[in-house]
Amino acid sequence: MTPPTPGCNPAVGGAKELRPFRPPRLSILAAYAVLSIYAGLILSTLWFLDLGPLQSVARSERTWFAVRLSLGAATVAACLALVCALPAAYALSRHRFAGRSWVDAVLELPMVVSPAALGAMLLMFFSQPIGQWVQEHAVRFVFTVAGVVLAQFVTVLGVAVRLVKTAFDEVPTELETVARTLGAGPRHVFWTVTLPLARRGVLAAFVVAWAKAVGEFGATIMLAGTMALRTETLPIAIYLRLSTADLGGTAALILMLLCLGLGALAVTRQLLGRATHA
Amino acid sequence: MLEVERLSVRAGVFRLEEISLTVASGECHAVLGPSGCGKTTLLHSILGVRTPVAGTVRVDGRDVTRWPIERRGLGYVPQHLALFPHLTVRENLWYGLRARGLGGREWSAWMEDLIHATGLKSLLERRPAELSGGERQRAGLVRALATRPRVLLLDEPFAALNETLRRELWWLLHGLQRQYGLTVLLVTHDLGEAYFLAQQVTILWNGRVLQQGEKSTVYRHPIAPVVAEFLGVETLHPGRVLRVEEGLVTVQVGQAQLVAVGPAQVGREVLVSIRAGDVMLLGAGEVLTSARNRLSARVVSIQAGHPLLRVNLDAGFPLAALVTRAAAEELQLEPGRPVQAWIKAPAVHLIPLAGQAGPSLE
Numbered sequence: 001m002t003p004p005t006p007g008c009n010p011a012v013g014g015a016k017e018l019r020p021f022r023p024p025r026l027s028i029l030a031a032y033a034v035l036s037i038y039a040g041l042i043l044s045t046l047w048f049l050d051l052g053p054l055q056s057v058a059r060s061e062r063t064w065f066a067v068r069l070s071l072g073a074a075t076v077a078a079c080l081a082l083v084c085a086l087p088a089a090y091a092l093s094r095h096r097f098a099g100r101s102w103v104d105a106v107l108e109l110p111m112v113v114s115p116a117a118l119g120a121m122l123l124m125f126f127s128q129p130i131g132q133w134v135q136e137h138a139v140r141f142v143f144t145v146a147g148v149v150l151a152q153f154v155t156v157l158g159v160a161v162r163l164v165k166t167a168f169d170e171v172p173t174e175l176e177t178v179a180r181t182l183g184a185g186p187r188h189v190f191w192t193v194t195l196p197l198a199r200r201g202v203l204a205a206f207v208v209a210w211a212k213a214v215g216e217f218g219a220t221i222m223l224a225g226t227m228a229l230r231t232e233t234l235p236i237a238i239y240l241r242l243s244t245a246d247l248g249g250t251a252a253l254i255l256m257l258l259c260l261g262l263g264a265l266a267v268t269r270q271l272l273g274r275a276t277h278a
Numbered sequence: 279m280l281e282v283e284r285l286s287v288r289a290g291v292f293r294l295e296e297i298s299l300t301v302a303s304g305e306c307h308a309v310l311g312p313s314g315c316g317k318t319t320l321l322h323s324i325l326g327v328r329t330p331v332a333g334t335v336r337v338d339g340r341d342v343t344r345w346p347i348e349r350r351g352l353g354y355v356p357q358h359l360a361l362f363p364h365l366t367v368r369e370n371l372w373y374g375l376r377a378r379g380l381g382g383r384e385w386s387a388w389m390e391d392l393i394h395a396t397g398l399k400s401l402l403e404r405r406p407a408e409l410s411g412g413e414r415q416r417a418g419l420v421r422a423l424a425t426r427p428r429v430l431l432l433d434e435p436f437a438a439l440n441e442t443l444r445r446e447l448w449w450l451l452h453g454l455q456r457q458y459g460l461t462v463l464l465v466t467h468d469l470g471e472a473y474f475l476a477q478q479v480t481i482l483w484n485g486r487v488l489q490q491g492e493k494s495t496v497y498r499h500p501i502a503p504v505v506a507e508f509l510g511v512e513t514l515h516p517g518r519v520l521r522v523e524e525g526l527v528t529v530q531v532g533q534a535q536l537v538a539v540g541p542a543q544v545g546r547e548v549l550v551s552i553r554a555g556d557v558m559l560l561g562a563g564e565v566l567t568s569a570r571n572r573l574s575a576r577v578v579s580i581q582a583g584h585p586l587l588r589v590n591l592d593a594g595f596p597l598a599a600l601v602t603r604a605a606a607e608e609l610q611l612e613p614g615r616p617v618q619a620w621i622k623a624p625a626v627h628l629i630p631l632a633g634q635a636g637p638s639l640e
Contacts, residue, residue: 172360174358174360175360175362177325177327177354177360178354178421179373180347181354182348182373182422182424183374184348184373184377197363
C-alpha cells in the first residue's frame with residue numbers, strides 16, 4: 001500500500017488513490033455535439049455552392065439591396081426595441097404596479113405564437129379601423145420598408161425587455177438607495193449608477209435583438225410581403241431562391257447571411273468586451 | 279437632530295410597531311437587536327426607502343416623512359457599503375457633491391480634511407474592488423459624510439471586519455464624531471460597538487422597542503429578561519423578595535441571600551441580574567467594606583477569555599465573575615477552590631417576573 005499523499009484524507013478517499021480533477025466527459029461531448037450539428041448544416045450548404053451562382057448572386061443589385069435592407073431594418077428595429085425596453089424593463093425590475101404580471105406574461109408572446117402568427121396578427125391589426133386609420137394618416141406599414149422594421153421590432157421587443165430586465169435585476173438596489181441619499185434624483189441615479197452597471201447585459205440584449213431581427217422571416221413576409229427591391233430582406237431572398245429550386249443561389253445567399261451575421265456578432269462582441277473592461 | 283415618532287411600518291408579514299426615538303445633535307444613538315428584529319426596516323423607513331403606515335420622521339425639526347430620499351439630508355452607510363464598483367474611490371467620494379452641484383474652495387477643503395483624517399489619499403485612483411475591507415469602510419464613511427448630512431445612518435457597517443480592524447474603525451468614527459459633531463444613528467447587533475460608540479441605546483425586539491435610555495443605564499438595568507439575555511448579562515437567576523427595609527431589598531437566590539437597591543414588593547418573584555464585571559473575588563480574610571454582599575463561593579470552572587477570564591462559581595446559585603490573569607494567579611484560582619465573592623448592592627439588579635410586560639424568558 002502506498003503511503004497517503006499529504007493533504008489527502010484517507011477517510012474520504014478510502015483505499016482508492018484520489019484522482020486529479022477531470023472535466024466531466026459527457027458535458028464536453030454535448031458541447032461538441034452542439035458544434036457538430038451547426039457545422040454539419042454549414043458544410044451541407046457548402047456542398048451546393050458553385051462559383052457561378054456565387055458570382056451572379058454577389059454581382060446582383062437585388063442581393064445587395066436585400067443585404068442593405070436586412071442590416072438597416074434590423075439595426076433600426078433593435079435600436080427601437082432597446083429604447084422601449086430600457087424604461088419598461090426598469091419598471092418591471094424595480095417597481096410593483098397594477099398589471100405588472102400581465103406585462104411580464106406578454107413578453108413571451110412572440111416566442112409562443114411564432115413570428116408567422118405575429119405577422120398575421122399585425123396584418124389583421126392594419127385591416128381593422130384603427131389600423132386603417134394609422135395606415136392612411138400616419139405611416140403605411142403593409143408591404144413597405146416600415147412594415148419590415150415593424151415586423152422585426154415586434155418580434156424582438158419581448159426578448160429585449162426580458163434580457164434588459166435581467167441586467168437591471170443584477171444591479172443591487174442598495175447602490176441606488178445610497179446614490180439617492182447622496183443627493184441624486186432617480187434619473188441621475190439611473191444614468192450614473194444603474195445603466196453603467198447593467199451595460200454589459202444591455203449591450204448583450206441589443207446584440208441578441210439585432211441578430212434575431214436580421215434573421216427574421218415569418219412576421220416580415222406576412223406584413224411586408226416579398227417585393228423585390230422594395231421589401232425583400234435576405235431571409236426572404238433565400239426563401240424565394242429556394243422556391244425556384246435554385247440551390248446554388250440559395251447556398252450563396254445563406255453563406256452571405258452567415259458571414260454578415262457572424263461577422264457583425266464578432267465585432268459587437270469585441271466592442272462588448274472593451275466596454276465591459278473599460 | 280433626528281426624531282422618530284410612533285413610526286409603524288409593514289414589510290410583508292413583518293411589522294414595526296410605533297417606534298419612537300430621538301437622536302440629539304452631535305450624539306450617537308445605537309439601535310440594538312438580534313437579526314430579524316427590524317433594525318434595517320427601521321433604517322429604510324427613516325431613509326425613505328419604505329413608506330410608513332403611520333408616524334413621522336423629523337430631521338432638524340422638519341417633517342420629512344413624505345419627502346424623497348435625496349431631499350432628507352441623511353447620510354447612509356449600508357452593511358455592505360455599496361461603493362459604486364464602476365467608479366474610482368475619488369469618483370465615489372465626489373459623487374454626492376457632483377449630484378448636488380456643490381464645489382468650490384470650501385468643499386475642496388472639507389474633502390481634503392476628511393480624506394486626510396481617514397488616510398484615503400493614496401487610494402483615490404483605485405477601484406473599490408482593489409481596496410481592503412478597512413479601506414472600503416473608510417471610503418464608505420467619507421462618501422456618506424462628503425455632503426455634510428444632518429444625520430448619518432449606519433447599518434452594521436463594521437460587521438464584516440475582524441476584531442482589530444473593527445476597533446480601529448470604532449476609534450476613527452468616534453474621532454470623526456467628536457471632531458465634526460456628527461449626529462449618528464447606528465444599527466448594530468454588536469454590544470461592544472454600541473457601548474463604545476453610542477451615548478443612547480434603543481433595544482429593538484421583534485419590531486418593538488423594549489428599552490431605551492442612556493447606555494450604562496440600559497446595560498446595568500435591563501427591564502425585561504429578554505433584554506438582559508440579549509445584553510449578555512452573565513448571571514441571571516430567579517429569586518424571591520424577602521424583605522424591603524429603607525430602600526434595601528433582601529432577595530433569596532438559590533441557597534444564598536443578596537441585598538439589592540430599589541423598590542420591590544415582599545414575596546415578588548424576580549430575576550436577579552448581575553454583571554460579571556461587578557463581582558469582585560477576594561481571598562479569605564480580605565474585606566471589601568463598600569460591598570454589602572459577601573458570598574462564600576467555590577470555583578466551578580474557569581473559561582479562558584481575552585483580556586479577562588470568566589470564573590464560574592457556585593455561591594448557592596450559579597454566579598459568574600471576571601478577573602484578570604494576574605488576579606487569577608494571585609488568588610490561585612482553580613476548580614474546587616473556595617473564594618469570597620463581593621457584590622455591591624446597586625450592582626444587584628432585580629427584574630420583575632410575574633405580570634411583567636413584554637416577552638418572557640424562555
